Amino acid sequence: MGERVSVIRREHFNAAHRLYNNDWDDAMNEKVFGKCSWPHYHGHNYELEVKVTGEVNKKTGYVIDMKELSGLIRNEVHRRFDHKNLNLDTKEFKKLNPTAENIVIVIYNLLRPHIDKKMDLQIRLYETPRNFAEFPV
Numbered sequence: 001m002g003e004r005v006s007v008i009r010r011e012h013f014n015a016a017h018r019l020y021n022n023d024w025d026d027a028m029n030e031k032v033f034g035k036c037s038w039p040h041y042h043g044h045n046y047e048l049e050v051k052v053t054g055e056v057n058k059k060t061g062y063v064i065d066m067k068e069l070s071g072l073i074r075n076e077v078h079r080r081f082d083h084k085n086l087n088l089d090t091k092e093f094k095k096l097n098p099t100a101e102n103i104v105i106v107i108y109n110l111l112r113p114h115i116d117k118k119m120d121l122q123i124r125l126y127e128t129p130r131n132f133a134e135f136p137v
Contacts, residue, residue, distance in 0.1 A: 002055040009050045009069045013082035016043040017098040047126035054119035076110040100133040
């Protein structure tokens with residue numbers, strides 16, 4: 001087995017969302033989600049880190065071609081979510097609360113089929129500079 005290395009591609013997208021559980025009334029939603037549950041939505045400048053870990057290819061010197069990884073992120077994530085209202089404009093969040101935790105799992109599931117199974121994939125999503133989620137842990 002060769003040496004394993006992690007490479008990370010950082011991208012960003014902007015999106016609006018509302019945290020809301022349809023099974024609860026407005027008072028309960030505001031108690032749990034605070035101003036993030038208010039009915040007119042709010043936005044974030046999301047920072048996305050996609051970490052791929054695997055053996056270095058002896059011919060290319062790459063774990064994965066970062067240009068290809070960037071294109072994959074653009075096609076699978078950016079085109080789907082950038083400048084969208086996640087609750088209203090995306091099929092992924094029609095019935096799934098678009099918390100950072102759920103968004104990071106969705107992004108992982110969108111990218112995983114396109115990354116060689118011999119490589120590990122981890123997604124980190126910054127909702128704010130101080131709040132982020134990552135999957136898997």
